Amino acid sequence: MGTTIKATPEIFGHAENNFFNASSGWKSWAFTLDHKRIGIMYLIGVTTALFLAGVFALVLRSHLWIANSEMLTPAMYNQMFTLHGAVMVFAFIIPSIPAALGNMVLPMMLGAKDVAFPRLNLMSFYLWVIGTGCLLYAILAGYGLDTGWTFYTPYSIETESGVIYATAGAFVLGFSSIFTGINFLVTVNTMRLPGQGWFKLPLFIWSLYATAIIQILATPVLGITLLLLISERLMSIGIFDPRYGGDPVLFQHFFWFYSHPAVYIMILPAMGVISELIAVYSQKRIFGYSFIAFSSVAIALLGFLVWGHHLFTSGQSLVVTLIFSAITFSVAIPSAVKVFNWLATMYKGSILLATPMCYALSFIFLFGIGGLTGLFLGALSTDIHLHDTYFVVAHFHFVMVGGTLTALLGGLFHWWPKMFGRMYNDMLGRVGCFLVFTGFNLTFFPQFVMGSRGMPRRYATYDPEYQIFHQWSTIGAFLLGIGILLAFAVLVYAAFKGPKVGGNPFKAASLEWQSSSPPDFHNFLHKPVMTDPYDFDAMVYDEDLDTYIHREFADPAKVPPRVEPIHH
Amino acid sequence: MMPQIPMLLAQIDEKVRELTSANAHDTPVPDEAMVHEGSYWFPRVASSYASDVDFLFMAIFWISAVFFAIIVGVMIYFCIRYRRIGGKIEPQPSASHNTTIEILWSVLPSILLVWIFYVGAVGFFEMRISPEDAEDIQVTARKWNWSFTYPDGDISSELHLVRDKPARLVMRSDDVLHSMYIPAFRQKMDVVPGRYTYAFLMPILDGKFRLACTEYCGEEHSKMRTMCQVHISEKDRKENTQWITADHKPWENGERLYKINCSGCHKVDGTPATGPALNTIWGEPENLIGKAPRLVDHNYVRESILYPDRDIVEGYGPVSKMNSFQGKISDKDIDYLITYMQYLKTGEVVELKDENATDAAAPPAEEPAQAPAEAGTGENN
Amino acid sequence: MATADPQVHDEHEHGEFIAHHFDNAEQQYDSGKLGIWVFLVTEVLFFSGLFVAYTLYRSHHPEIFDQAHVFLDKWLGGLNTVVLLFSSLTMALGVRYAQLGKNKLVAFFVLITMVCAAVFIGVKAIEYSHKWDQGILVSSAFNYTTVHAVPATAIGKALHISDYLVYLSAIPAILLVGFLIAAVGFTVGGKKILGIFCGCMAITAGGYFLGVVGAQVYMNVTDGGVGGSHASQPILLYAQEDHAADDQAGAVDDHGDANEEHSADDHGSQASHGPDPTKFVRDIGIFFSIYYCMTGLHAFHIIGGIIALAWILWRSLLGQWRSDYFGPVDYVGLYWHLVDLIWIFLFPMLYLID
């Protein structure tokens, strides 16, 4: 390692000419086909949705501070929780990791210049904007939406709130999600670097690939479901409307055929992010690569066979209930396999508790609870008791927030220097992580107890017995809010004012780290060297650039010439 | 860490119970016996299968706790043991793959999962399949209250059961989805419009327990709570459920009818809710949407019950939120309700003049209200 | 796909049709091909919801399907099947000639495909308007009256046009006229390719009227259609042939028509076909809810297909296809065949119930 390395900053270090200043003017963003810019626009979008829905959540929690609160009218409360759920699910969580982080990282991980269909990618973003706009229009136009994010019939047929706007919004958001899925699936299939076999892909790619499969197979069913619901409202076609011989339980089948796999759209990319983080910050080859990879695909496919567990008390038949319960347990295995493999990866590693790793460890803790409490809900007799109580609310928040949001934050901290070429304040980042972790547990742990004691969900007022739990929960929610704010504040500050950083500050080995930070418009100024994404020994430290580069570039003679011009 | 939190929370809980009992009158169903008296995790065990549910819950809890403790323990240990010191990246070599261990940690937990599934399924069938000798209680859920019709024709707004006597709830909804949930019984079943659903109840403990709607059903969803009272004998129950009799004053019958049918949307303390309060309006002119004001008299009340979308009071529109009670309520019942409204307004006790005549005038109207009783035997129109 | 991004300037390294992020034509073609297949997957699953609804109601309420399908005319459905199959053939030929780089032949076959699509829509318009006339609507609005408002005279009958048909035909008529004017305008103005393109679009819009006229003539000649087996299905629900009984039954019989001025002989001419509304099973309208959802969604896909085909036609006229760049024709072709595939199943499911 004694050789002096003459790699230029433009290629591997902090690049002054990058995709941010490759072109300028608002049109260069609004009509951009560059996956990185689209990713950043997506990131801004989903973060806005997160904060908006987060404010709804805090309003809800404030209302629930006392048992018979009159802060909100029941009607307003119902609209609040509906919008919180709908915006969080459709406008934030589903696009969060795939569309924001995935867009940023996926083509670069494959050594590609862009996704396969850049225009489809841009269209997906604009559909997201339109769909979210429709969802929000339901509030702004004074209609409100009070069906719960699940739109269960017949209430959603009868209510006077803006169901059509909201369902149209969710419909459009569904297509946004489908287009992202198609794009990613095709990109991974056809645009890998020569020599990059399926088992040389980073596990984040595997998880995004599994996610794309679900997006493609499940989301269209949401589309038709919402279309039928809109028809039902406009013309009472009678398929879900019991007044005309329809079957409300059928709607639930339709809805959950999409929405249960959608749960895995939310969590699978998070698992992929965690696989990357654990490996990089332990500097160890990921343990059981193929098991983690195939468990993603297994989860994606098994996820289609378990939707009926949302219908255990809905009037579903006993036999089908039994089948769905049995298959539900089978999903537990691949999830557990992933957790065990992450732990095994840390074994004998060189663990750096940087902010991303803190989020990764939080993820294991919170997802562990979220996953294990799923057992209570998968088992039939306990589910009868716990169904539609706060236990369920706590369970899925542990998975969705404790899992996905934590992973999103971890991923953002990990790839932030790559995206912006600047480093964040690690100490403040860790403080933010601690606040998120503590606030989260304080918010949702009491809800398990409440639920098990019989507190139903979606209640605007409740028995005073539960008040103390609600108060803990409310305090925790504000703490969680502060934590998330702090995390984003650290990131935003770093993007503009943070110290400049080279192409690969964390000694990561996947391909996106072979570019400069921020990357060039064409992602790479050289042909990236195909390398194992978990072969950390291949990366060597470059003193001049203060960053890690692939050892092949360590010899000046081997640095390839620039093949892609930046400007003309 | 797990054991302390429950203890700590239990202490806090105790304290809150003291504090909250002071303002218990604010709660919709203030009843001391209904305050939480179960264990830390559960309400009281009041049905035959509740203890099985609790057993499985605690079994999963401890299995999960052990796994969770191992995972988090190993994670923390690794973080300390293998932490990066002084910025030197020095991972030690170790295998990155081991099929045996992968298969082991896939298969061993599966065995536990199979056991959990089996116990859950057995408990589930116990909860769902009613024995032959269970009495059928007809349940009607509507926004936002419950009515329970017993085999002898009595109706109540609270569920009354007899201890150790199995009951099968035959449930129907008048409007949207609801769900019947009795935490102390660990029993829950959705009430689906357009069909019947069934729930099996086997009370083993007498007392009053909460009954709540757990499927979101609109504005006052959280007010759709009532009680389930378990009596020690059939006789005891009869005293509580039998009610429209000559012994009662007409307004008393009206009050009970109000509780079953109207209390979800109409208050009697003068506050407006989904519909206008019923205690002040009798004999007063009401402003109607798009129509001249109208006096609240016999005709208007009757019309409002049967054709709620005709004359809508200002402030409760633009369209009526009320379902028609046509075919669901008899003329006599309407008269009872009117006497109740009169009583609330003026305090005067009005006797029904010609009970037999009213009775004879509308005998078939009673019919549909009883229809669910025969429904189990395959009535089909 | 030709790139329009101003940020991309590396065309000297690629063929002009290869987007900057692809290495070569084959990679681009394979990506697009996989993309369209995956898109077809989403289409199949999109329709699957309706197939679920169909399967459930058919298996749980066969009586509804037994009764209700007689309102559908299997000959019109069959005609549409043949039209779509033919369009599939021409589409496949279009793809073939795109692969050979013969742009004029591509344009020709794509135009035929578009015309077939328009004919299909025209026939559907007749089917729909005919049903709306009779009050054969979705479940909640199902309000069947046997006799539609047809004038009594033979000539009046032949010329009779439903109001709904006029509404449905408004947009195609506007398109027809608009494209005709544009075609003439562009041709005179010297923009030959645009002129040809608009002419083709006008022909396509004309295809709609070809379908409408053909199906309307069939309807008028057969007095409301034969293939629906109004006459051939001797099921209980039909009104009895006995006219005398009809007259006694008065307003509740199958002539319970809104138009009171019907003469007696008109009664006679219509009495032999037309189911008796009093004999309908419960929820018969559910069949039509499913029918309208399925065929309506399918028709939307046809219209979307016409738009996509127009894009292909335009590029064929520009002569852009070559043996290493024909992807878009292939992709649109695959989409078009899928629309055909779905119809292949819808036809027996809805029209041919025994």
Place this chain on the structure above:
Amino acid sequence: MADHHDHTSFAHPVSVKLLVTVFVALILLTILTVVSAGQLPRPFGLWVAMGIATVKAALVMLFFMHMFWDKPFNIMAFMSSLLFASLFISMTLMDTGHYQDTIDQFPREPVAQPAAPAQP
């Protein structure tokens, strides 16, 4: 210009003869299914009709959609949609079949006539 068009390995023009043959087969099958409709005893009619539709679909997919010459992955991707659609149908059908009697027994009151006949 690019130098690709000499070795275009990915274009598979199908012969006109084959396409027309397939079309003729499709038309014959269509005629067969229309004619046979209503002629067969109860369960068979449906099966025959759906069987013919499946054969027609197979012909369209294999030859018009070039599946016969396509990459295995594309075929697998498309076929998976059928798998998942049938999963959706079968599980839902199985469930609703079990509780159908609770719907059929339910005494449903007729709904008031719709306010106005729906416009197109």
